[in-house]
Amino acid sequence: MGLIDRLFEQVIEHSKIAIVVLLVLTVAVGAGATQVSQSSSLDQFQGQTTESEKLDYIDTNFSSGESNTTSVQAIIRDENVLDKESLTEMLAMQAELRANETVNRTLAKQNAIVGIPNIVATAGIQAEIGQQLRPTAVEFERLNATVASERTAIAEQTAQLKQRATTLNETADGLKRALQTVQRTPASDARTLFEQVDANSTVALDDEHFLTFNQSVQQLRAATNESQIQAAYKLGTQGVLRSEYQQLQRNRTALQDRASSLESKAQRLKSVGAELQTLQSRLDNASSASLSAQREQLASMNESEIDAVLGQILSENGGSGQAFAFMPTGYEPGSPNANATMWIISQTSEGELSAGAVSDRLMDSQLAMESIVSGATVENDEAIVFGTGKISDEINRSMTDSLAIVGPLALLFVVLALIVAYRDVLDILLGIVGIGAVLIMTFGFMGWANIPFNQMFIAVPVLLIGLSIDYAIHTFMRHREERHNDHTASSVRGAMGVGLAGVGVALVWVTATTAIGFLSNLTSPVPPIQDFGIVSSVGIVAALLVFGILIPALKVEIDEFLEGRGIDRKKPAFGTGGGRFSSLLSIGATGARKAPYALIIVAVLLSAAGAVGGSQVDTSFDQESFLAEDPPDWTKNLPEPFKPGDYSAKENLKYVNQNFLRQDSQAQILIEGPVATSDAIGELHDARLAAGNDSVAPNVQVLSNGNPDIQSPLSVMQSVAADNETFNATFTQADTNGDGVPDQNINAVYDSLFATAPETAAGVIHRTDSGSYEAVRMVISVEGGTSGSAVTTQMRDIAGTVDSDGLTATATGQTILFKIVQDQLLQTVIESLLITLVAVFAFLMFTYRITEGSASLGAFTLLPVVMSVSWILGTMYLLGIPFNILTGMITSLTVGLGVAYSIHLSERYNQELERAETMWDAMETAVTGTGGALLGSAATTVGGFGVLAFAILPPLQQFGIITGLTIIYAFLASVLVLPSLLVVWTKYFGPEHASVDDTPTAEAAPTDD
Secondary structure, eight states: OOHHHHHHHHHHHTHHHHHHHHHHHHHHHHGGGGGOOBOOOGGGGOOOOHHHHHHHHHHHHOOOSSSSEEEEEEEEEOSOTTSHHHHHHHHHHHHHHHHOHHHHTTBOSSSOEEEHHHHHHHHHHHHHHHHHHHHHHHHHHHHHHHHHHHHHHHHHHHHHHHHHHHHHHHHHHHHHHHHHHHHHOTTSOHHHHHHHHHHTOSSOOOHHHHHHHHHHHHHHHHOOSHHHHHHHHHIIIIITTHHHHHHHHHHHHHHHHHHHHHHHHHHHHHHHHHHHHHHHHHHHTGGGOOHHHHHHHHHHOOHHHHHHHHHHHTOTTSOOHHHHTTSOTTOOTTOSOOSEEEEEEEEEOTTTTTTSOOOHHHHHHHHHHHHHHHHHOOTTOEEEEESHHHHHHHHHHHHHHHHHHHHHHHHHHHHHHHHHHHOOHHHHHHHHHHHHHHHHHHHHHHHHTTOOBOGGGGHHHHHHHHHHHHHHHHHHHHHHHHHTOTTSOOSHHHHHHHHHHHHHHHHHHHHHHHHHHHHGGGGOSSHHHHHHHHHHHHHHHHHHHIIIIIHHHHHHHHHHHHHTTTOOOOOOOTTOSSSHHHHHHTHHHHHHHHOHHHHHHHHHHHHHHHHHHHTTOOBOOOSGGGSOOOOOHHHHTSOTTTOOOOOOHHHHHHHHHHHSOOTTOEEEEEEESOOSSHHHHHHHHHHHHHHTOTTTOTTBOBOTTSOBOEEOHHHHHHHHHHHOHHHHHHHHHHOTTSSSSOOSOHHHHHHHHHHHOHHHHHTTEEEOTTSOEEEEEEEEEBOTTOOHHHHHHHHHHHHTTOOOTTOEEEEESHHHHHHHHHHHHHHHHHHHHHHHHHHHHHHHHHHHHHHTSOHHHHHHHHHHHHHHHHHHHHHHHHHTOOBOTTGGGHHHHHHHHHHHHHHHHHHHHHHHHTTSSSHHHHHHHHHHHHHHHHHHHHHHHHHHHHGGGGOSSHHHHHHHHHHHHHHHHHHHIIIIIHHHHHHHHHHHHSOTTOOOOOOHHHHHOOOOO
């Protein structure tokens, strides 16, 4: 007796202890189930790649406007959304949004809601301010010129008067010195002295001046006291120049009057300047005018004024690039009519998107937006709200609604299947209790391990239900067989001991091989697939513990208790005792007896065809594939809480893709290195030209004005230069050849750009704290719905145009990251299949060599599983089902699930070889005995997975269909193909005691059936 047999024997002997230990373990592990979180974002599927690292770099080092924001698109459809009534109604809707607390608390501080009605209103405000600004500016310029001219003239006149005063004072000093000479030498000649002063002065002195001077000389000569002397001096200096000093004073008075007049003009200039500054500030801030100001402005405008503004911002000859971004891609520039328009609503995310999850706050707000906008529209109007919160809500609801529909259906199907297989209420209840224990332990582990519940994990409960029932059926059916077996103990405990020991080895091998299949997903670069592999493996081990220990122990205790009170608990095993099921199950054995090689050849040919088809299966990973269609009408009649909700995101997404610029459909080119050089700017220009070239990038989004939606340092510089004269001068000076691309002093141009428009510049240029420039980026909008493969190829071609030394260009963005995940899914399919096959081959050959003495039996056991893998891949190709996050695991799942059927049959056949007269008897007993359990297991598992076809979430529907077919193929391969393979194995590699006698006598020998 082997170690595993002894272990199961101890379980039955000490059943009460086993029950207590397992119940305590279930409660302890299951306590973690309350800590399981939920995540529906596709970001969690992204691993660490160069592209993801570069996108993180962009998020960290580039900014545009407020940080930590996310955008919502609101689309309004009407007969004409550009007439005054519609524009006014849309502003009223925006007011309702702001009045709603749930919405308002999430809105960004600046330009939270922007659309055509806001642009029209702000353009109207700007036009009115412009009408006031122009005459004020003209008056300011006139006054400024006048005041400047006057100030210059007054300054010149002041200087002249100052010079005149200096000259007069110098002349007066000369006359004073002449009088001093007379005083010292009374005989001095007055005429001579006067002429000397006149010769040294610029003042024109004449005879009248001399007469006054001569009079002062006479008085000085006749003076007898100091006062007479001073009087003579005053007359000889100031008296001589009296008229000149009087004229100087008159000029000074006139200059003061002129200065007073200038001060009055200067005050008026200051007042006009302040008014001009206020108007300019209002003009600058008009783009962020309050919603109430916008509504007032729009109400004050008539239809012709509105049409004039629309003609300006949506002009066929240019218009506003910003305005065209809010119009349908099919809009005709210059037309006053459009049947739809879009708003962009900016919300603060507060870091809630950093982990790839959307918070309840954002989901609730976007649902409130949808309700408000839809409710505010009048007859013939339609509204769409499209954002991450809305999408996440529908994905979350589709998961919840899927579980609400699938869970009860799976349980109902399992119960019905168990009723057919068990035909015993107690065994059915034990099976259900066991399933509950397995699920509790599995979800408890997820909570303790901090593994979030995502789209993939909806399949886990169904998977574990199917596997649990598989374990239960094999255990219960073998127990029932042994109770009717004359060669073993028929008591409850004795039969369970023999049966569990017989099937226990197979259960352990099944658990090990299935766990290997799922753990092979650890090699996947996609984190949730790794988590799925771990959780599934833990669940499988939990199923072994529950249905290998807990449930058998409970059954022994309960059955002994009931039989002790006279209740017979002997039940027939499903598929045994003759009848239709036995006949059907023996088809494989009959075929193996008559034409084993023919069966094997047919299976190999089918496998080859399947492999060819499987090589052409597509891989899919995008947002749209996770969005549910509106559920079919029959689901609307389901009672609560099973009735699903309405789903519109997928249809809305399709509409947005076809008609508008998708805010979340962007790719980015990150260029790193010495970017502040003329070479780098030239490379950036070449990349921009490539992005706008249809032959290079045909899927770049083109707005209705015919321009591709591309943002880069060049587009930002050109835009800022058009609005700012100072930067325009710097930009123009650096562009020596006039082609719109600066070719010198790039560092200075960048410095000026940051000084003029720092936030806008920081959105496309990364400037370090030290002031150096180390990276720039291009943001390229792509057509919504474009395949990730096309976007990735085109963006990498654009990045490839950057080939200067020292520069590195990387194409990145969400779509490109999704394409990488898509490639990783295909890598997962291939690697997990190879790893699973190699690992399971090695495990089975090793274990069968140790336990059965034949490694070859392990290889033959796995061959039908390999065939079923190719069959299922071929079926995926025929049904058009791609590899996605769920179906991408189908290969390892097929091996993991399929090997269980082969192991059970091989193990039973090998056991029967030791006690049957011929291998045909052993084959018949194994196929009808274990085959019955396999059929019951397959039926419940197929039903469990098959109900996923009724799920709301599309990948779950595909997963349910393909997994159900996987189980069918694995079952058919085990009961139809494996018997023929076992015949070949027995003839060439089997034990010596195995009889291969095929005489008519042996053929007619009676069987247990």
